[in-house]
Amino acid sequence: MGFIVLLVFIILALIVLASCVKIVPQAHALVVERLGMFRGTWGVGIHFKIPFIERIAKRVNLKEQVVDFAPQPVITKDNVTMRIDTVVFFQITDPRLFAYGVENPIMAIENLTATTLRNIIGDMELDETLTSREIINTKMRASLDIATDPWGIKVNRVELKNIIPPSAIQDAMEKQMKAERERRESILIAEGEKKSTILVAEGKKESVILDAEAEKQAAILRAEAEKEKMIREAEGQAEAILKVQEANAQGIRMIREAGADNAVLTIKSLQAFEKAADGKATKIIIPSDIQGIAGLASSLAEVMKDKEK
Secondary structure, three states, X not given: OHHHHHHHHHHHHHHHHHHHEEEEOOOEEEEEEEOOEEEEEEOOEEEEOOOOOEEEEEEEEOOXXXXXXXXXXXXXXXXXXXEEXXXXXXXXXXXXXXXXXXXXXXXXXXXXXXXXXXXXXXXXXXXXXXXXXXHHHHHHHHHHHXXXXXXXXXXXXXXXXXXXXXXXXXXXXXXXXXXXXXXXXXXXXXHHHXXXXXXXXXXXXXXXXXXXXXXXXXXXXXXXXHHHHHHHHHHHHXXXXXXXXXXXXXXXXXXXXXXXXXXXXXXXXXHHHHHHOOOOOOOOOOOOOHHHHHHHHHHHHHHHHHHHO
8 A cells, every 4th residue: 555655656746847847949938937926938948947836827939920800990081981901920029028018919919900000091091091001011010019019029010911992982993993994095096096107108108209219210221221322323323424434535545546547536536425415414514625626527527528539
């Protein structure tokens, strides 16, 4: 019987000793009380408490925590009621203040968030509320951080998750956005038609310019060709006349070399003159000594008469 009692006592002692050994994990802290009075805060590591005298008053999570609060009704400066839900990111920086500062920290933060949100939105109109979300977040974070500092809580960030205006306001906003989209569409269509018209006009202008340039170049080429043709014809006629004159000169030279007298030369000259004046030439040049030629012809006639006698 005594052995059993001793065994039970040993087991109870081991249980009590085991309960006195506390291991604190990373990013956690323990608030310890001795006889109901705050003794200290245990950080990461192994700790021993005095049985029946010391106790763990609160286990504190030092990680950053996120709380999503339900939508809160707020009224803007222009008397529009809307619902806004917020997300608060906070972190416990002082376990002692967190344990003894406020009874229910999460509920306190929620109520404080709703109150701060109503104060900020109450100074803003509807349009400003919808477009100033970042400003509202900054103001709320600053206000909440100051208010929760005595509780050992630091508010790192506040975000407006949803801003829900009344259904009538939503319908009006949707109609306004639709009208704005239609207006932008009309502007884009008009701009496109304008650009298309300009491009078509520029294309026609370029086409007319190119046609005029082509016609001008063609006229220049035709004129050059006509000029070249006339030059070639004139050169051909001049060369033909030159050839005839050279041939006549060559004949006269041959006759002179053969011993013909001046009368024969004169006759040959008149024959060449007759050929030049056969109607093909456009202009006939009469030599200035035509009377001398006539006299030679008379003398030649008298010589021929004497021969006949």
